[in-house]
Amino acid sequence: MRIVIAGGHGRIALLLARRLRDRGHEPVGLIRNADHAADLAAAGAQPVVLDLESSGVDAVAAVLAGADAAVFAAGGGPDSGAARKLAVDRDGAVLLADAAVAAGVRRLLVVSSMGADDFGPAEGLDADVAAGLRDDPDGLDVFTVYQRAKGAADAAVRDRDLDWTIVRPGGLVDDAPTGSVTVAASTGRGTIPRSDVAEVIAVALDQGLAIRRQFEVVSGPEPIPVALQRL
Structure with a gap:
């Protein structure tokens, strides 16, 4: 399979x-x-230069x-402000979903965030962020904006006619993979190695598992394929 990963230079x-290369995918x-x-080339991926923040649906659909x-694995980054949380974590995911629909690519997997629905509705988020950036750029609760942006993106993806999967990992760590x-x-609080998140996606x-499923994932006792087959 040819699998396009947005946020291709991220650790996950x-x-x-x-993992996809080792399974014979492209x-x-x-x-x-x-x-x-x-x-990217060293990891076995074909690099394509495309900025989701400055691209439209047609450009992304062409790729x-x-x-x-x-796969949407992009993000504004841990040091980015509230505006980029909206531009990348929300709008980038919606853009990729819309481009997938336009290109006829039915399978879409999104890397989201645990508890993304627990931080209130997304309505008014843009105005809240704009006001905060105008009046007090350091006073915004960026984590809340991030979670609300993720929740809004996930809702938009679920609303598209796609074979979506939304993965909401717990706290990400760089420990060795466990495979379980x-x-x-809702799993409750927990952590998971980034390498295990990558394996879940792969x-x-x-x-072809977890189609039209949204789930949280943390380290635990069950082998990854078994856990996904139960969904």
């Missing part, structure tokens, strides 16, 4: 690219910075044309 994305990574192309699946997880609509794509 690079781990995913290696990963393609979307990056903003051409200097990152060598890192998705002929793909079998798309707990998945549920298994879901490779085996």
Whole structure:
């Protein structure tokens, strides 16, 4: 399968690219910075320079044309402000979903965030952020904006006619992979290695699992394929 990964230079994305390559798939990574192309190539992914923040549906759909699946693993980054949480974590995910619909790519997997529905509705979020940026750029609760942006993006993806999967990992760590997880609509607090999140995505794509399912995932006792087959 040809699988296009938005946010291709992210840590989960690079781990995913290696796993997809090892399974015989063709990963393609979307990056903003051409200097990152060598890192994608080393991970087995074809780099494509495309900035989701400055691209429209047609441009993204052109890259998705002929793909079998798309993955949204992009993010504004831990040090970005509230405006980029909206521009990337929300609007970027919606853009990729709309481009997938336009390109006829039915399979879409989104890396979201645990508890993204617990921070209130997204209505008025843009106005709240704009007011905060105008009046007090350091006073915004950026984490709340991030969670609300993720929740809004997930709702938009669920509303599209796509074979979506929404993965909401717990606290991300760089520990060695365990290959075992707990998945549920709500798992409770926990952590998970980024490499295990990448494996969850790879298994879901490779085996066609968790279609039209949204779930949280943390480290746990169940092998990843078994846990996904139960959903």
